[in-house]
Amino acid sequence: xxxxxxxxxxxxxxxxxxxxxxxxxxxxxxxxxxxxxxxxxxxxxxxxxxxxxxxxxxxxxxxxxxxxxxxxxxxxxxxxxxxxxxxxxxxxxxxxxxxxxxxxxxxx
Amino acid sequence: xxxxxxxxxxxxxxxxxxxxxxxxxxxxxxxxxxxxxxxxxxxxxxxxxxxxxxxxxxxxxxxxxxxxxxxxxxxxxxxxxxxxxxxxxxxxxxxxxxxxxxxxxxxxxxxxxx
Numbered sequence: 001x002x003x004x005x006x007x008x009x010x011x012x013x014x015x016x017x018x019x020x021x022x023x024x025x026x027x028x029x030x031x032x033x034x035x036x037x038x039x040x041x042x043x044x045x046x047x048x049x050x051x052x053x054x055x056x057x058x059x060x061x062x063x064x065x066x067x068x069x070x071x072x073x074x075x076x077x078x079x080x081x082x083x084x085x086x087x088x089x090x091x092x093x094x095x096x097x098x099x100x101x102x103x104x105x106x107x108x
Numbered sequence: 109x110x111x112x113x114x115x116x117x118x119x120x121x122x123x124x125x126x127x128x129x130x131x132x133x134x135x136x137x138x139x140x141x142x143x144x145x146x147x148x149x150x151x152x153x154x155x156x157x158x159x160x161x162x163x164x165x166x167x168x169x170x171x172x173x174x175x176x177x178x179x180x181x182x183x184x185x186x187x188x189x190x191x192x193x194x195x196x197x198x199x200x201x202x203x204x205x206x207x208x209x210x211x212x213x214x215x216x217x218x219x220x221x222x
Contacts, residue, residue: 034210041218043198044151046210087150089210094158095166096141096211100150 001026004090006099013106017078021102023071023088033064035073036087038101044087047073078106110135114199114214121189121221129184129217131199139202140182141166141211142174144195151198157182189221 006023013019025033033050048055050062050071061074071088083106088099112133121127133140141156143166153166157176171193173185182201186193196218200211 036210041196041216043213043215044211045213049210094139094156094164096153096156097167098143098151100148 002100003027003097004088004099006086006088006102008100008102010103010105013078013104015078015080015106015108017106018074018076019078019104020075021073021086021088021104023073023099025069025071025088025090025097027090027092027097028066028069030069030090030092032091033071034089034091035060035062035071036089036098038085038087044098047086075104078104080106080108082106110212112199112201112212112214114197114217116217117215118218119220121219123190123221124188127186127189127219129186129197129199129219131182131184131214132180133182133201133212134180135201135203135212136179137201137203137212138179140176141200141202142172142182142184143198143200144168144193145198146195154184154197189219191221193219194221195219 035047036044037047038044050064054063059076063072085101087101115130142154143151145151152168155174157163199214202211
């Protein structure tokens, strides 16, 4: 079993749709959680950190469920510019594990 | 501007010819790390460094070396590159303590070994 698993997609959604991504992790001692966005073969960029209390940044909402060991990302009112690969990232100590990413295509 | 700078951006080399990919950050970050990204496998950690002169292996360290003689620099060395090291490489840096700000990545180095 991979340490961090994501549905690879692709997710094809129309503009304005709401889309949700899930990510599961296997190490219960994991400490920090993030969602990154990566455009085609460019460097990943931090989208948001993920906390147990949940956090929201505009159209994006992230949730962490430690008991079930999963992380979610919700994107509301999808824009064409949201088309990218979304990476789930889990850290424990100094080790960092990236999910393989979920590809999102938003179409007009 | 806060950034992580990698060089070169693109490199084609031959099997066995030693090469170094440089990485430098200007954010005074303690933590630096190297990743490789391959289709379907995502980013995999090669080596990381918690501070000057402190480094440790990630998940795929075979065939790579690193050094951390200064806080800002973290070069990746391939002593004898092989075709299976053809990949997209990223350097990243972060503050300590659970990396509350996440990582900052360099723009990547696309390496081809023929």
